[in-house]
Amino acid sequence: MIKLNVAEIKKRLVGKKDFRFELKPEELELTKNELPLTGLVYVEGNIANxxxxxxxxxxxxxxxxRICARCLKQFTAETKAEILEKYFPTGAEDIEDCSxxxxxxxxxxxxxxREGLLVxxxxxxxxxxxxxxxxxxxxGDRNIAPCSCETATVDPRLIALQQLLKK
Structure with missing residues (x-):
């Protein structure tokens, strides 16, 4: 759990606390199936009153x-997320949905x-x-070598028409 102490910023009418830290995937409670992170997640931001x-x-x-959607090759890529969220005191009357x-x-x-990374x-x-x-x-992987396979297929109902056109 990643917790921030906001006592200082709550004392002032307009307060802000900056933070920066590095997290392991386990600290974000992420499994390899949810998001296969390959190292630390770098977080930088602030919380404001x-x-x-x-x-x-x-x-x-x-x-x-990640796995390529076309060739199924596994590769590593950078992921980025920006988060803007509201936090209401427990028991507040005007709490918005999904807050x-x-x-x-x-x-x-x-x-x-965690939700920001997943979304x-x-x-x-x-x-x-x-x-x-x-x-x-x-x-075959077309990125490695081109192939000469016939990719156009004919609907079986139209085979007779195709044969007529070849004559």
Missing amino acids: AGDVLLLSAKLTGNVK FTYEFDVVDITDAL AEPLHVLCEAECRGLCPVCG
């Missing part, structure tokens, strides 16, 4: 093992950081922009 609510602003960077709460002078930012992950990633992928016929 905005009257009845605390505002968390943070940037996270780390490296993630976080805190008790006393301690804010646990673990869930916000920032793209659904499909490519090892490189020009990735040619795998051949749908032979399964």
Whole structure:
């Protein structure tokens, strides 16, 4: 759990506390299945007092093992996430849906950081922009060597028409 003591910033009408730290994936309670991080996650940000609510602003960077959506090659790439979250005191009346709460002078930012990283992950990633992928016929990696497989298939209902066109 990553906790921030906000006692000092709550004493002032407008207060802000900067932070910077390095986290292991276990500290973010992330499993390899959720997000296969390959090292530390670097976090930099601040938490500010905005009257009845605390505002968390943070940037996270780390490296993630990924699998190319076209050629299935495994590679490591940098992941980045930006987080802006509101924290309301426990028991506050005007708590927004999907907002976080805190008790006393301690804010646990673990869930916000974890969710920020997971939401920032793209659904499909490519090892490189020009990735040619795998051949749908032979399964060969087109990035390594071009293949000469016939990829155009004809609907079985139209085979007779294709034969007429060849004559």
